[in-house]
Amino acid sequence: MSRKYFEEEVIQQTLDYNYAQHSDADKFNIAYGIDKNFLFGCGVSIASVLLANPEKALAFHVFTDFFDSEDQQRFEALAKQYATQIVVYLIDCERLKSLPSTKNWTYATYFRFIIADYFSDKTDRVLYLDADIACKGSIQELIDLNFA
Numbered sequence: 001m002s003r004k005y006f007e008e009e010v011i012q013q014t015l016d017y018n019y020a021q022h023s024d025a026d027k028f029n030i031a032y033g034i035d036k037n038f039l040f041g042c043g044v045s046i047a048s049v050l051l052a053n054p055e056k057a058l059a060f061h062v063f064t065d066f067f068d069s070e071d072q073q074r075f076e077a078l079a080k081q082y083a084t085q086i087v088v089y090l091i092d093c094e095r096l097k098s099l100p101s102t103k104n105w106t107y108a109t110y111f112r113f114i115i116a117d118y119f120s121d122k123t124d125r126v127l128y129l130d131a132d133i134a135c136k137g138s139i140q141e142l143i144d145l146n147f148a
């Protein structure tokens with residue numbers, strides 16, 4: 001029996017920039033959990049994955065607590081340029097701010113739990129990447145991993 005630690009109401013808003021040619025069932029899901037300090041790096045990371053994997057059907061999911069109009073324009077342009085899907089989930093962090101954190105490990109660290117909870121009944125696999133990851137090659141081996 002699975003137990004959920006967060007309910008969907010922590011997601012205040014969802015912005016879906018979907019310019020993909022593929023159906024949702026064909027897409028490999030990649031998620032990021034970031035605060036506003038890592039939005040730019042997240043965009044760079046997404047672009048690096050797309051540049052190294054131009055023929056892959058990918059969907060990117062960005063869980064964050066800040067996303068202004070400039071960020072909206074940048075991420076939509078990125079999705080359009082690479083004909084991909086980027087979904088942004090704006091998170092209500094009030095409950096998370098009461099959890100232990102440090103200067104280097106902020107409440108945004110807990111977004112990983114929200115990501116796992118959110119996708120637990122939607123798909124059987126999601127690749128989590130930190131925003132400081134640059135992709136230099138194919139992710140096909142990760143897509144093909146058998147977890148059974």
